Amino acid sequence: MTSRAYVARDYYDILGVSRDATPDDLKKAYRKLAREFHPDVNSSPEAQEKFKDINAAFEVLSDPQKRQIVDMGGDPLAPGGGGAGPGGPGGAGPFMGFQDIMDAFFSGGGMGGASRGPRPRRRPGADALLRLDLELSEAAFGMESPITVDTAVVCSVCEGSGAADDSQPETCDTCNGAGEVQSVQRTILGQVVTARPCPSCSGYGTVIPKPCGKCGGDGRVRTRRKLTVKIPSGVEDGMRIRLAGQGEVGPGGGPAGDLYVEIHEKPHDVFTREGDDLHCKVKLPMTAAALGTRLTVDTLDGQESVDVHAGTQPGSTLRIRGAGVPRLRGGDQRGDLYVHLDIRTPTKLDAEQERLLHQLAELRDEEIVEPARGNGFFSRMRDAFNGHA
Incomplete structure (x- = not known):
């Protein structure tokens, strides 16, 4: 089975800049192309692929070390390490590929550089998002709503340590607590020391001989909880309410993220909402519009009477001030209710x-x-x- 050689991409050509382009030149070229091929502007599959290439080119050329590799004929984003010269993709021998060089530069190893150290087992948790459907009146006047969330919480057995009662984390024998292992290889840039996460402890520097039977050593378990969220009056569709510290607990029992409750307002049978204002339509006979009348209109607060003056024309709108939705954090201020009159002409008349x-x-x-x-x-x-x- 023969393998195909990887051809390094010309990132300069992708951005349409010269090889001596300055950082400002790169930014200008990237912005110009991004405006043309961004998925929100251009939905064609070709544009999406082009946009990915543009992002990759800007990422590489904006990094001095990655750009140096490109100038040497390599491709820092090549699968398995790319580039020209000894130790290219799939090459054997004492030289390492360009991907290994990149690992050396960006993993903390470098040319014999300092170690990153072990990563902590206890890390912050992620945020969570929950959708809450509300009626118009609930969104308008606010309420307290019970919600149910499924998130990770601290394990009640090991209290986040991840170890069983009779076990404690022990120093990893492979990396001696460093969390990483190093190797020395020759490259076209000289001797390079690479550091990678320890395969035995996954970079933690310690191992748990007897993991907790409930959480499997993660220090957290998933559970269903019931909370109460306070909905302020005047919230709109799409708004999010933040509940601090009610999101996912982090690995090792780390601090929880936040929970965001996203408001979705259900359509109303009578009213449509535009910000703090409400709109509704009322059918009115031609004779009532000509002679004038008094209408009883439904509002969020109950029924209210409004006068229709004689000679009202089709398409007229009546305004009821303060009958709309309370303004978010606006105290007693409210929007208005607009009543759109649909004046009907009779279609069938008897002789009289x-x-x-x-x-x-x-x-x-x-x-x-x-x-x-x-x-x-x-x-x-x-x-x-x-x-x-």
């Missing part, structure tokens, strides 16, 4: 109603165009074709 409307039109001196009675031009043409001319 039609006579009265004709009479009204005559009194108002309004011209009425009578419908065609069959003696118009098109009627005569139809009769001619039918042989009745």
Whole structure:
């Protein structure tokens, strides 16, 4: 089975800059290309791949050490280590690949550099996110809502240590507590000391002979908890409420992250919401709009009467001040309720109603165009074709 050689990418060509480009030149080129190929602007699959290449090129050329490897003919992002010269990809012998060189530079080993030391078993936990569906009135006036969350909590048996009662973490025999092991290899840059996490202790520097039977040595377990979240009045769809320290407990019983409760407001049967204002539509007969009337309108606080003045035109809107949603952290301030009038014209009239409307039109001196009675031009043409001319 033959293997294909990896061809190093020309990151300068990807960004469209010269090999002596300054950091400012790189930033300008990256921003220009990012605006053109960002997935939010250009959704084509080719653009997405191009955007990945642009990011990779900027990442490499912005790093002096990675850029030096590119200038030497290598590719620091090549799988398994890339580059030209001795010790290239898949090469055997006393030289290491470029990926190993990068590991040496960025893992704390370097050219015989200092050790990183063991990583702590106790680390901070991640944040958690929970969706909460609310009715309009609940979001408007606030409430206290019970919620159920599934998160990691400190193990009650080992209290976060990860060890059984009769066991304690012991120093790793492989790395002697350093958390990493080092090796010396020759490269095209000379002798390089590489440091990698210890395979025996996973970089902790200690091992647990008898892990806790409940948490398996992680110091935390998943459980379902019930909490109460206070919803302030005026929250909107998409807002998040932060509950500090109620997220995931970290490995080794580390401090918990935060819990974010994301508000999702359910659609309402009557009202639509725009910020702190509410909108609704009310059907109104033509005669009521012409003569004027008094409407009873539903609001979040109950029913309220509002006057419709005589001669109100289609598309008119009535405003009820202070009948909207309370403003978030706005004290007693509230938005308004807008009532949009849908004035309806009757579609079917009996003989008496039609006579009265004709009479009204005559009194108002309004011209009425009578419908065609069959003696118009098109009627005569139809009769001619039918042989009745």
